[in-house]
Amino acid sequence: MIEDNIADGSWTAGYRLPPERDLEKQFGVSRNTLxxxxxxxxxxxxxxxxxxxxxxVATPGQATGPGPDxxxxxxxxxxxxxxxxxxxxxxxxxxxxxxxxxxxxRANAADVRRFRxxxxxxxxxxxxxTFELWDxxxxxxxxxxxxxxxxxxxxxxxxxxxxxxxxxxxxxxxLTPERRQVYQDQHRxxxxxxxxxxxxxxxxxxxxxxxxxxxxxxxxxxS
Numbered sequence: 583m584i585e586d587n588i589a590d591g592s593w594t595a596g597y598r599l600p601p602e603r604d605l606e607k608q609f610g611v612s613r614n615t616l617x618x619x620x621x622x623x624x625x626x627x628x629x630x631x632x633x634x635x636x637x638x639v640a641t642p643g644q645a646t647g648p649g650p651d652x653x654x655x656x657x658x659x660x661x662x663x664x665x666x667x668x669x670x671x672x673x674x675x676x677x678x679x680x681x682x683x684x685x686x687x688r689a690n691a692a693d694v695r696r697f698r699x700x701x702x703x704x705x706x707x708x709x710x711x712t713f714e715l716w717d718x719x720x721x722x723x724x725x726x727x728x729x730x731x732x733x734x735x736x737x738x739x740x741x742x743x744x745x746x747x748x749x750x751x752x753x754x755x756x757l758t759p760e761r762r763q764v765y766q767d768q769h770r771x772x773x774x775x776x777x778x779x780x781x782x783x784x785x786x787x788x789x790x791x792x793x794x795x796x797x798x799x800x801x802x803x804x805s
Contacts (some may be wrong), residue, residue, distance in 0.1 A: 583609075584619075588628055588639055591692035595641040596734030597726045598741070599629065604715070635739055641731055662739050667752055670743050671796040677737065678721065678792060679785045682772070684728035686781035693727040697773040705766050710754050713762065720769060724776070724788075756798045765791070 587593040599605070606616055620637055623629045631637045665673075685693070700723055704716035718741060725737040743749055768791040775784035 584623060585628065591690060592696055593639045594690075594693065594726055594729070595639050596729075596731050596738070597639045598722055598738040599637040599639070600719075601636065635742065638735075638738065662743070665740075665743060667743075667749055668800055670740060670749075671792070671799065673740060675789065675792050675796070677733065678725065679789045681725045681728045681730070681733055681737070682776070682784045682788045683781040684730060684733075685724050686776050686779050686784045688729045689727040689776055689779075693723065694773075694777050696723045697727075697776060701766070701769050701773055704769065710757055711750075713757070714750070714753055717765070717769075720773075724772075727776075752799045761798055764794070768794070 584593075584599065593599070600608075602613065602616055602620075605611075606613060609616070620629065620631060624631050624637075627640055629637050630640045689697075697720060700716050700720035704713050704720065707713035707716060722738065722741055726734055728734065768787060772784055772787045772791065775781075775787055
């Protein structure tokens with residue numbers, strides 16, 4: 583499945599694979615079996631794996647080993663993982679509107695299919711955790727469609743904070759059925775703007791969405 587998704591363009595360079603625990607459940611395999619498969623894909627140069635960050639579709643020619651300064655990279659990862667929800671939302675408001683503009687220009691048909699898949703699965707989710715998973719995957723897919731590997735790596739690292747207890751508590755507390763419906767409507771408008779290659783509308787819709795999410799998550803803490 584992973585090889586097919588890479589081959590047909592559903593998962594483009596820089597795309598972050600689902601967490602190992604999700605892949606285990608999806609395929610009904612043990613953690614050891616899954617990791618052997620991921621190691622094989624890594625050895626073949628199809629994916630790159632980073633401790634504490636996850637596995638990503640490799641850019642052609644990308645080295646699978648550590649970068650030139652792994653200690654500095656690890657320090658930045660720890661800093662991002664230690665950021666507060668307010669800090670994360672501020673950074674998202676800076677980089678995601680720019681990323682969605684690039685995605686409007688660069689997304690291919692497989693990217694658009696992925697956007698719509700994420701929207702459909704988030705709408706079909708029966709619990710907050712599953713909704714949050716596919717909500718997050720939609721935003722990752724949009725950033726991945728920017729085709730900017732540095733932006734993709736930065737966002738993928740930052741997005742991992744969504745799995746931290748503090749973030750999940752805020753999400754569960756703030757996500758009412760009414761708000762979820764609003765988010766779903768916003769997601770659809772963003773995706774349709776991307777499909778139409780309307781960068782201005784995509785940027786405006788995404789920014790409005792993030793502002794609402796921030797307000798609902800943090801309330802008066804952002805004023």
